[in-house]
Amino acid sequence: MKPFAQHKSGFSLIEVNMAIFVLAGGALALMGLFPLGLRESLASRNEMRLAAFAERLMGAARIAADAPDVVDADSLADALEQDFGFKIDLDAGNAESNTATRDSDSGVYYRAWLLKDTSYTGIGDKEVAQIGIQVTAEDAKQNKRALRSAPVYVVRVDVDKKNKQ
Numbered sequence: 054m055k056p057f058a059q060h061k062s063g064f065s066l067i068e069v070n071m072a073i074f075v076l077a078g079g080a081l082a083l084m085g086l087f088p089l090g091l092r093e094s095l096a097s098r099n100e101m102r103l104a105a106f107a108e109r110l111m112g113a114a115r116i117a118a119d120a121p122d123v124v125d126a127d128s129l130a131d132a133l134e135q136d137f138g139f140k141i142d143l144d145a146g147n148a149e150s151n152t153a154t155r156d157s158d159s160g161v162y163y164r165a166w167l168l169k170d171t172s173y174t175g176i177g178d179k180e181v182a183q184i185g186i187q188v189t190a191e192d193a194k195q196n197k198r199a200l201r202s203a204p205v206y207v208v209r210v211d212v213d214k215k216n217k218q
Contacts, residue, residue, distance in 0.1 A: 099190035106159045107186050107206040113137040114184050118210045126169045126182035129212055141184070142166040153193030153200055162193035164200055170209065180212045 064072075110133075117123055117132040130141040140154045142165060153162040163186055170181035185207045191199035 102159055103161055103188040103190060103204070106156060106161050106163065107188050110137075110139055110163075110165060110186055111184070111206065111208040113139060114182075114208060114210050118182075118212050123212060125180050125212055126167055129182050129210065130167045139165060153189070155194075161188050161190055162199065163188045164193075182210045182212060184208050184210060 113133060113136075114129065117129055117136060120132055120136075123129050123132050127143065130143055133139045133141050144166075153164055155162050165184065165186040168183045168185070170183045185205055187200050187203040187205050189199045189203040193199040
């Protein structure tokens with residue numbers, strides 16, 4: 054005859070359930086980090102795209118300023134639009150002109166403007182153009198506030214009239 058209580062080793066149902074709950078809680082905590090990581094990755098990618106676009110515009114402005122037919126700030130804006138495809142606003146203070154332009158290559162929305170810097174008192178026959186740009190990855194045509202909170206990049210470009218003649 055067998056004894057009434059046999060001693061068997063193993064886990065009880067309560068212990069198994071507790072282990073499952075602990076593991077499930079840890080897995081849920083880890084799964085909660087994935088959306089945060091994806092969001093930060095997308096934000097970082099967008100920041101790099103925006104900075105690269107702004108740098109492309111600033112580099113194009115420096116190259117266009119050295120062109121022989123660019124003799125003043127207005128012709129610099131024309132050269133940027135015709136040669137490089139950047140839409141430059143010459144009336145930055147006009148509220149109606151605060152519309153975003155979508156760059157087809159990078160997919161960013163931007164607003165660029167050119168101001169003649171009248172405070173420049175340098176020697177020679179130079180005109181200084183100050184080019185500013187606001188860039189956003191959001192659809193600025195749907196979200197009107199996207200450009201208001203966008204970073205501003207500014208570059209000053211010397212246009213030397215004397216050396217072009």
